[in-house]
Amino acid sequence: DGGITQSPKYLFRKEGQNVTLSCEQNLNHDAMYWYRQDPGQGLRLIYYSQIVNDFQKGDIAEGYSVSREKKESFPLTVTSAQKNPTAFYLCASSYQGQETQYFGPGTRLLVL
């Protein structure tokens, strides 16, 4: 059953804590993306990766970090430097050279 999975569905962060959101895909897609969604707003790009071991900053990368050690996985770390992390985080993937993106179910991050 091919698709994109994100875990956990809900995540709670304490003050000063780093947390990592998981994104895995078995679609054999080359490119992966992380977006942030705030209420009443569209999606904003955090980071993207077009190939293993390479990634680029998006529009709102400050306070976030990523890695792309495997084609299937693109974890996002929300660091303590991100002062307003409460949001819905969406991961997406696509084939290299194609713009059509497919999305995971999302992770909602809340601050305690």
Add this chain to the structure above:
Amino acid sequence: GEDVEQSLFLSVREGDSSVINCTYTDSSSTYLYWYKQEPGAGLQLLTYIFSNMDMKQDQRLTVLLNKKDKHLSLRIADTQTGDSAIYFCAESNPRTGRRALTFGSGTRLQVQP
């Protein structure tokens, strides 16, 4: 620059047609997309249109593209209560070298039974 705009809310009665509109500013966009988001869920790709097309139909969905006015619309025929969701318009422009989509703020469609 890239900017995508949508109206925030649309309410229709079950069985009527819904038309959701979107405007974009980047004339070199290659693909334009419509995604659907149900509460608490990710985005589901509904349909997309290549920029050299004027219209695309897929069952109850019709996409119209007016490239001169940079206007995109999604028509849903015979709207059902299950169509209630937020609909996002998005554009891609691979010429920027950044293979990511630019999204509108979404239109919330409410279908009244």
